[in-house]
Amino acid sequence: MPGIPVFIKTTAAEMSHLNACQQFLQWALPRLRLRPEGYRKVRRQVCRKIQARIAELNLSGYEAYRRYLESHPAEWQELDKLSRITISRFFRDYQSWEMLAGEILPLQAKHAGAEKRPVRCWSAGCASGEEPYSLALLWRYHFESEYPGQSIEIIATDIDGHMLQRASLACYPGGNVRDVPKHLLAQYFRKEDGLFCLDQKIKNMVTFQQQDIRIAMPDGPFDIVFCKNLVAMYFAKGNALDCFREITERLVNGGFLLTGNHEPFPHEDLQHMTVFNRGLNIFRKKSP
Template identity: 30%
Template sequence: MEADTGAGAEFETLLEYLKEARGFDFTGYKRTSLVRRVRQRMTQVAIEDYADYIDHLQANADEFNALFNTILINVTSFFRDLDAWDYLRAVTVPALVGRRTSQAPIRIWCAGCAAGQEAYTLAMAFVEEMGVEQFRQRVKIYATDVDEQALTQARQALYTGGEVESVPAPLLERYFERHNGHFAFRKDLRRSVIFGRNDLVQDAPISRIDLLTCRNTLMYFNAETQAKILARLHFAIAPHGLLFLGKAEMLLSHGRLFEPVDLKRRVFRKTPAVLAPVGPPVKAHDGQDRRGAVGRLDELREHAFDAGPVAQLVLAEDDVLALANYQARVLFGLTDDDIGRPLRDLEVSYRPVELRAFVEQARLDQRPVQVKDVSWQRRPDATTWFEIHIDPLADTGIGVSVAFHDVTATRQLFDELAHANRQLEMAYEELQSTNEELETTNEELQSTVEELETTNEELQSTNEELETINEELQSTNDELQAMNDMLRDRGVELDEANDFLETVLTSLRSGIVVVDVELRVRAWNRAAEELWGLRAAETTGRHLLNLDIGLPVAELRQALRGALADPGFTEFLHLEAINRRGRSISLRVMCGSLRSHDERVRGAILVMEIQAG
């Protein structure tokens, strides 16, 4: 199925990048739903092209989590599909516990556990059947998922009131504790539930499992990946173990691995491997007593062997070719000259398969050996399939019989049957895919409803916060208005104070310069204007040491540093300068600190007087 019209290869490149960068292998997921969810996330970040989205992932590490949360829809609940859980509690769990001795451990695997609801549902079901002490001593529930965020939530075992609505009231009372408006699963039982990350497609399965739940997880994968996962689950389950699937999942195409216990509730039993009985041919009873009654027995035996429908060789104890019937001679091109030759010197020893190792195994173990699915390309257009039976002759080790059974026709029938099954599976898969798409859409709609409910709660909470902020802003506005009135009154006072200060500075005959801690001019009285020819407007805000006046400001640098460093600093300097008329003058300069009432240095004051010549 094409991933996306015109963008199949680009989409597969994105999947490979996710696999290499973060270890998430989505290549086995159904493309239709997978493309839809990726597109949904790309729309949210306003990106149209898959290549551009890969660049976005490389530049924004947090985007991975947002994408994975979109793809991995962790929709689950306690006792989901109640009818199936009622059957599990009433029939499956008691039968499983009853088959074990009182001390035998019980291993459970909850695959695709999401936020933990299903794992804790299993715990409640087994505690109800066994009691708390037996459960804690004997049961281990391994709960796995690929989503680390979901696993973190599962380990906390903390759920909202809405999330525990499906838990029957008596069970809610026995197994949950209220905690800050939420419901926490009992801590003493939580120790028996072990959460961990496991990718069903890539990671090795947990072994010796008595009950494996994998509900509404397989439906997200394509048929090939489903088959691969089911083979792993079959390996994981112990003999007589059970598999519990979701209502949207079936196993009709995998009957050789599992057989239904209750198809309606999706409970299946592991099918054990059945080995065909093997062994040497049964000896004819009383054969020795009747030999004398048959004439020309050796000649009859020789012709019967030669006329056998199956190509057959007989090797002596030293692996020398002793007998070859007509079918074997024609099939492998053997002649009378080959009788008596060692097997290793004959082409049949390695074609169609390396025989000597199997012959040696049968001779040493004194047990028949079967070699299946042996193909021989005799002609470019024809392949012959064999099943080779190697049987030790008698118990004395006198020789070995090698029979080549031509199973080509059977193989062709199996291939035709497999082809027909594949066509049937494809038709079924299409039907199942439609059903699963509907299930997936339902899951997504349910997820959307939950998201909308969450968003509604967040908006309601935000609205309450905004109302509180609005009240605070109104109160602050009243305070600011009062403060504004106060500042207006103080502004009048400040204007009067500034006028008074200006009058004082103007009245002084000495040049007064006030600078801040950055040596920028803050005050420049009229006497300073007369001395240096610059008005207050031209100097205010400028750095004192950068003024182009006749005052040797560089010689004031050290004194100014002292004034800015020490609140009690005062120093008198005698400087030669040039006034605004270009005449040389001798100045007496007092440099002191400008300090506040709390003795903090706010700048420096320079008082300049011309000394009489």
């Protein structure tokens, strides 16, 4: 059949490209203190971005790009940007949000209320804001009336200024809001030009900061930290441990750390943390 040889040839070419990219990532990512294994499911996405950069530089391929990196140290910063993964949506890992609503937030609201202070939360690697806004929605709808007089403070950080601009606009395609309960979608979003735009009152509940978690973190203490699909997934183990030690220092005693459901979190190496829910990768800081 006429189309079959072309199909096979295209597939072979694509596989050759992916293999070359995989070899390149095995070499390059550790030099960025990143973990190649973490990129297994998102490799195609990263490879497409790197291939576009190679074309932009008018280079012949990955080997030429490797030589270019070795002779142009500033290019490593560009590669670091290309290696960032920004997949996000509202109420991602929905069971974690059920645990948050049913157990974690009530515990921390009572604790913070006893100390007459806000519940302080930090979303690390917040991308375009879906995670911290999910928390704001949850608090506004479920907890504001249940804990009158109790406030919440939500800090959200990301390295990517472009993503933070999208977060400040807070208008999202349908796929990003597919897990938002219908009553929340109707009450707190409006449809504009095919996008779902968040109510200003919810937007005002979140403070965004541009930070590279490897270099700087917001001041604690925090009752709850979200660090999902970032440090444990993509950072090399030593770098990840350093980050998690800094994060746990910013947790109140009894505070919670939520990581991605399938991330290899090194809690055994963090003496102040205990497993709260293994299936959901939720951890709690021990009280003295």
